[in-house]
Amino acid sequence: MADATCIKNVAQKVIRAKKSGKKVVVVVSAPAGMTDDLIRRAKEVNDQPAGRELDMILATGEQVSISLLAMAVKQMGEEAISFTSAQVGIITDGNHNKAKIEAINTEKILQELAQDKVVIIAGFQGVTKELEITTLGRGGSDTSAVAMGVALNATEVEIYTDVDGIYTADPRIVKNAHKIERISFDEMLEMAGSGAKVLHLRSVELAAKNNLPIHLRSSFTDTTGTYVVGEDISMEKVFVRGVAHTTNNAKITISNVEHTSKNIAYIFNEISKANINVDVITQNYVTKERITIAYTVPEEDFDKAFALTQKISLNVGSDNVTGDKNVAKVCVIGVGMKSTPGVAARVFECLSEANVDIDLISTSDINITCVVSETDYNKAVLAIHNTFEL
């Protein structure tokens, strides 16, 4: 919700839903750009603002949105009421900037719905039992919406965003990429974890756990978007649902580690203690007693992770740590590959034909991830999209 026009536009969608006979609860995020602007203002007075105070300022974004949307809906003739998460009782733990919702009190919401009002609730924010204001992390409004849907036994959650759905690949790379009509929760989780930054990861986990369908669609149009739903048999007929990629990765390789489970645990424990999120991990034998471990981290964590790995390498008998900031991750995702042998082989084959060197490989039952050079990911995504005729 950027300006008055956007807000009125959202209000119209809300009113249409209401007039179709539905009881409508709207969970809103901050006006576009406001969160970044507030962070900028915080950094101007404190280079490392405390999580609590950052949440205090960030929560104002959604409070602005809910009141403006309530005003707009009322102006158009429907009754509406806005609530902050503290007013409703969206209770979270006390982890500032990345809090988790623990409970939602639906009493006030149900009362207002019973009076035929549109209920508008601040997403992204929560409150602890001690009334401390928290936020759920970037994109957290998706999770607020799904959690609200679960608490209210909703039949569906619609998430309006700036794209009109999930695509088989990034349309900027693959011209004939197309919108996916239905995608399973598991596939969506893999996509979201692999660069398709459309939905907050936790929102999909929560929807999956409660089997609550999400309709992901555009704020700007009225076309149907992508339904994220529970898996059914027909879905397995498609081997590959889509290809996701990220370029914001760096790779670190630590060579000739003495092969003991203690060593492996030690390495990743140390990295985790430094609050670095490790993504892909691979391990290969060099000799019977020596292994090479490679892993990827977000590019912004590379310097910290590299220095740390050099330090800890001394304690695991390694003789060499190398790093590469210019890697990309290409993920091939589909529940169909569970029941279809040979998908991985076809992926590797087509990449080879496209002259893409694969750096690291990591697979799950519905995801084949290849780490490649950053200069090659375009070729890789195109080749896979063509091979599987997405």
Added chain:
Amino acid sequence: MADATCIKNVAQKVIRAKKSGKKVVVVVSAPAGMTDDLIRRAKEVNDQPAGRELDMILATGEQVSISLLAMAVKQMGEEAISFTSAQVGIITDGNHNKAKIEAINTEKILQELAQDKVVIIAGFQGVTKELEITTLGRGGSDTSAVAMGVALNATEVEIYTDVDGIYTADPRIVKNAHKIERISFDEMLEMAGSGAKVLHLRSVELAAKNNLPIHLRSSFTDTTGTYVVGEDISMEKVFVRGVAHTTNNAKITISNVEHTSKNIAYIFNEISKANINVDVITQNYVTKERITIAYTVPEEDFDKAFALTQKISLNVGSDNVTGDKNVAKVCVIGVGMKSTPGVAARVFECLSEANVDIDLISTSDINITCVVSETDYNKAVLAIHNTFEL
């Protein structure tokens, strides 16, 4: 608090107070211009936003301020914590946009003070027992600060603002106007009610009731401002403390009203029901049975008040209603005039010498108010300032 520089500046003052050994509680208002900006955004989506939703959006201004100030204080090395009024428990009635504080829960504040933290609290806003967010009206942060001072048994409330004190007259009109060192609560109430829009009226009432001194001073300098304190005998030695004026007035005269107390009550009852604030009221006899009533209203209410008065004039036997939008109010204020006869006479005399026609006169024991033509108020203020050698 406009930008990062202002916030750091306030943080420095806070830290200086803390380092002088005081326990410091800071009540903050919204960043300069933010309240107006939020009202503008509200009006873009709803030409008459509901009071509740307006309070919802306006309360974000102070929430931004408290977190930024807490961050700035922490950056400078002191511990600080911010609280919204809902978190502390600044309980108000439910009159949106002009709520009154009913109670303040000091428990959290005292806990944090005991831990040697600077406690930073959102002014202007409150919360009802039902957790509805309210605001106290423009300038309400002054009242929040005084109410907090009362609740915490403070010895003094410092109010930092964009002027460095109360002046004997508007320095834009009177070149040699000077800053008043000490002014009594009653004088300040008359000044505040008469155009010196420096302090929120209710904040002065509250300070007077609790005999809590206010030190009104500049945010931009470190000079001593004006102390607003309880009256003492020395104050009566000054006949006139200052001259205040407002130009935002309009006058309505209703002639030849049948003189019954029922009629007078009826007129002002009707006007009050239309939510119009009447300021000065005068009544004069025309004949033994007929009176003329004149009163002033804020200029923006003139059209409404004039139309209404024309309507009700028919029911009180009046034959004529006239109006004048171009009037100003000049108020001469001083506790000394209580014990000094002839101050009013000197006021009228000096205005006559300055060729200023007095339209209406209304006096209390410490205030002589003259309504004059808008073209004359400059002359009037200057003449009075010179006559009483302020």
